[in-house]
Amino acid sequence: MEHLQTQGISLPRLGLGTFRMQGDACRGAVESALGLGYRHIDTAEMYGNEDPIGVALAASGVARKDLHVTTKVWNENLAPDAIRRSFDASLKKLRLDQVDLYLVHWPSKKMNLPAMFETLMQLKEEGRTRAIGVANFNIALLKTVVEEIKAPIACNQIEYHVMLDQTKVKTYLASKSIPLVAYCPLAQGRAASDETLLAIGKKHDASAAQVALKWLLDQDGVAAIPKASRAESQKANLDALKVTLDDTDRKAIAALPKDQRFVSPGFAPAWDV
Numbered sequence: 045m046e047h048l049q050t051q052g053i054s055l056p057r058l059g060l061g062t063f064r065m066q067g068d069a070c071r072g073a074v075e076s077a078l079g080l081g082y083r084h085i086d087t088a089e090m091y092g093n094e095d096p097i098g099v100a101l102a103a104s105g106v107a108r109k110d111l112h113v114t115t116k117v118w119n120e121n122l123a124p125d126a127i128r129r130s131f132d133a134s135l136k137k138l139r140l141d142q143v144d145l146y147l148v149h150w151p152s153k154k155m156n157l158p159a160m161f162e163t164l165m166q167l168k169e170e171g172r173t174r175a176i177g178v179a180n181f182n183i184a185l186l187k188t189v190v191e192e193i194k195a196p197i198a199c200n201q202i203e204y205h206v207m208l209d210q211t212k213v214k215t216y217l218a219s220k221s222i223p224l225v226a227y228c229p230l231a232q233g234r235a236a237s238d239e240t241l242l243a244i245g246k247k248h249d250a251s252a253a254q255v256a257l258k259w260l261l262d263q264d265g266v267a268a269i270p271k272a273s274r275a276e277s278q279k280a281n282l283d284a285l286k287v288t289l290d291d292t293d294r295k296a297i298a299a300l301p302k303d304q305r306f307v308s309p310g311f312a313p314a315w316d317v
């Protein structure tokens with residue numbers, strides 16, 4: 045598995061997303077993924093599944109140093125004392141002494157960026173998270189964080205897939221050597237039945253979902269966190285790394301409509317990320 049080096053951590057380029065997986069089903073899915081070789085697990089306090097993930101991590105027998113765990117603080121908890129409370133609760137549920145990456149899950153109009161990053165930096169300095177980062181930040185917010193506050197963010201996690209153009213934010217991130225972690229990399233499963241991707245897959249004896257993932261993972265500085273509850277899909281997503289796409293394939297994927305955004309919470313304005 046290839047890794048991205050960022051702010052002192054080594055991020056496996058393919059991780060397991062866990063949104064909408066709960067309880068025993070989540071525990072089972074994470075156990076299965078770890079058994080298949082996944083070493084990067086993405087969760088969040090908002091997903092309500094850190095507890096079963098903690099059980100799966102503890103039972104897996106995988107050495108802690110070989111695991112990458114990302115969790116996130118929800119955007120109602122971005123005041124310094126609230127961040128600390130959220131962080132402590134996450135760590136306890138995950139049964140860990142330290143997470144690898146702690147992200148701000150969504151920007152909030154009420155957030156005080158300098159105070160927020162001061163707290164996140166303290167958590168990093170205390171060794172409780174190895175790195176900090178953001179999700180769903182647009183270019184204007186990224187510029188404030190990176191160029192004014194100079195916070196050492198290890199990634200921006202945003203929606204990115206074959207049906208959504210993210211050239212502008214990707215170019216900005218690349219100019220600062222900050223990885224883009226693609227969420228909804230399968231367009232919430234829609235990529236699996238796209239006619240263009242199916243045709244490309246047929247050519248390479250691969251599935252449409254594998255084509256969609258490999259298109260992302262062929263891009264410099266991009267990681268992806270597909271969610272898959274079934275072991276066959278988890279394995280297929282790992283095997284996507286073996287698919288080889290050619291220029292004709294990339295041209296056909298480039299020609300797909302790229303205005304399909306599937307995640308946009310009602311409480312936030314359009315962040316244009």
Ligand SMILES: NC(=O)c1ccc[n+]([C@@H]2O[C@H](COP(=O)([O-])OP(=O)(O)OC[C@H]3O[C@@H](n4cnc5c(N)ncnc54)[C@H](OP(=O)(O)O)[C@@H]3O)[C@@H](O)[C@H]2O)c1
Nearest residue numbers: 061062063227228229230231232233253270271272273274
């Ligand atoms: N930071 C944020 O604000 C944010 C927002 C959204 C998501 N995320 C993260 O990103 C992760 C991924 O996003 P997502 O779960 O919304 O969407 P996704 O990964 O694009 O798609 C997940 C869907 O694709 C299906 N699938 C997985 N592998 C497949 C395969 N090989 N063939 C066919 N279908 C396949 C899954 O089915 P099964 O589950 O039935 O296997 C599931 O229905 C989340 O789980 C979460 O960790 C972060």
